[in-house]
Amino acid sequence: MNPYIALLISFALCAIVAGIMCGASWLLGPKVENKAKSEIFETGNPPLGSIRGIRFPVKFYLTAILFVVFDIEVVFMYPWAVVFRRLGWMGLGEMAVFVAVLAVGLAYVWRVGALEWD
Amino acid sequence: MEPSALGNVASLAYSLPEIVLGAAVVLLFLLDLVVTRKETLGDVALVTLALVVVLSARLLWGDSAALYNGAVVVDGFALFFKLLLALAAFATVWMSLGSREIQKNGTGEYWAVLLASTLGLLFMASSTNLLMAYLALEFVSLTSYVLSGFMRHSRRASEASLKYLIYGGVASGTMIYGMSWVYGLAGSLDFRAIHTALMSGQGAALPLYVALLLTLAGLGYKVAAFPFHMWAPDVYQGAPIPVTAFLAVGSKAAGFALMIRFFFTAMAQSVGAGVYQLVGGVDWSQLILVLSMVTMTFGNLAAVAQQGNVKRLLAYSSIAHAGYMLMGFAVLNDDGLRAMLFYLTVYYLMNLGAFVVVMLVANSTGREDLAGYRGLAWRGGALPAVAMAIFLFSLTGLPPLAGFVGKFYLFAAVVEKQLYLLAVVGVLNSVVSLVYYARIVRTMFLEQPTGGEGVVAVDWHNGLLLGLLTIGTLVLGVAWGPLIDFAGRSTHFLAY
């Protein structure tokens, strides 16, 4: 008997139960459409325009992208840290070069003003 | 007795060109923060690339070696391409210094990104490992996206870089998916180990074929071969002219370098006397043969239909030339490879030359359409018009120009392998290509200027580059011996 069969059965049961619940309420429930009901619920106030019109300032995006780019470089430090002792001074030197290049990148980004919020 | 790969420290002595280039990239970014006159950075880039050419040339007299535990090699083949690529970058920097498009948008990072891209090209020419190959290729792609969208306030440049990005992302994604299958079937990322595994009969033929097709997507995209060429016309038209030249010459040559090395060292077996045999039961040479015919036919027919923008026309012409060069690939021997290397060098001279003329016209008049070339010879542009005619006839393959010699060697290799159909298609294509090349020449000389085109002036800076490229095209048409010898010596891969 496969141990994953139980998991599969559980998935199937979830789907069936959820299907029955949604289906039953859709079949049995009364459907009354009116304007007030189809409106977006904003705690009683009339809605102000469409949600699609809202834009985030580009500063958020710029900062996030810069964060992701520098953040992801840490991925290389995990495998490096695992074998750190075996690599010895050589490994330390190589990582120092890597971090130095990243630092130049950060310094460049800083100086050209990409990190300024205002 | 097989020499083993060198470790990281011992490899440094062999990678001086790359070290210099990498240091220059970092230096340029730092200089950009303090230097206010941005042309200075261009001069630094020019000097760096001259140094890279010299350092690469010096390695020609040294030994071949596998470096960094087998990630890259230094051998005759790699050095040939390193020289070619460094020279392509050198000419690009020279062009950029004289380009109005670049100067108008003058920011310092352009030079750093251009050098970074060159660094990627050098690694593409020498990598012997799928991971290294992917990293190099992607490095070139990412920097090229930035370069092609360099004119930030131009609609067509933004659009060019978007299209390049989308096609490039899909192509490289497909390629690494294919590579993952190669890795799974052969059990290694190393070209030589893949070769050994395939020789021992490991890996079923059909999955391997599919994996190769997927891998070819990424490589074919770099050289702009048929089903993966869609980006080329738009990007060539939209990017700044020096960047277009760089893509047409540099990234195409590096794509071929990587493609040749992967297919010839991992997927083929040398059986002596410069002849190769397929391994792993995948007939990729047949596939390349079909790709070659389709690519050149498509490129030429599309170019004939192209009436407007000259850069776009040169894009289709460059697709067609990728097809010609694939001919040398399909014959599976050293003669074909030699012809390919020779043709790439000749292509470097004549195609770059054509782009210099396009840039001169655009600098003076701001026009890139064919009508802007009307009567070019009679309104100050006699020298560029004559040079353009030489380049275009050389691209067609007319004697006594370098392009003729290049095509002669390609066709000779094909005929010797008795691939007559390929040869016939190739010759017919060359005839077709005369139609659109001659149309430009006729516009430049036989049509009278209507007066609104403006005067084309040639400054010494661009004139010198144009002169050098013209002389190269003429000289290689009559004295091709040394170069073909050099190309012949460069067809050997290091079997470490």
Add this chain to the structure above:
Amino acid sequence: MSIGLHHFLFVSLLVFLCGLFTVLTRRNAIGVLMGVELILNSANINYIAFSRYGGGGYDGQVFSVFVIMLAAAEAAIGLAIVLGIYRQFETIDVEATDTLRG
């Protein structure tokens, strides 16, 4: 029956096809880039699976680490380019950007 190499390969094939479908059908540039991410991750699944079940050693895992890093770099550059497109064209529909024509 236990989970083996084939299951991973099947999942990765599905992810790859989803990515390809997304790339081919989306007209929104961001959507296309998301499809590319799917393709890259399908390759990652393959590398890890082959590294675990095939004889490939750690090479595959190292490869996938590099793919993750490059995917981030590509996303950064991609979004910067898309932003530039939005400034020029006021849309990021890839079919609406058609100044470049033959």
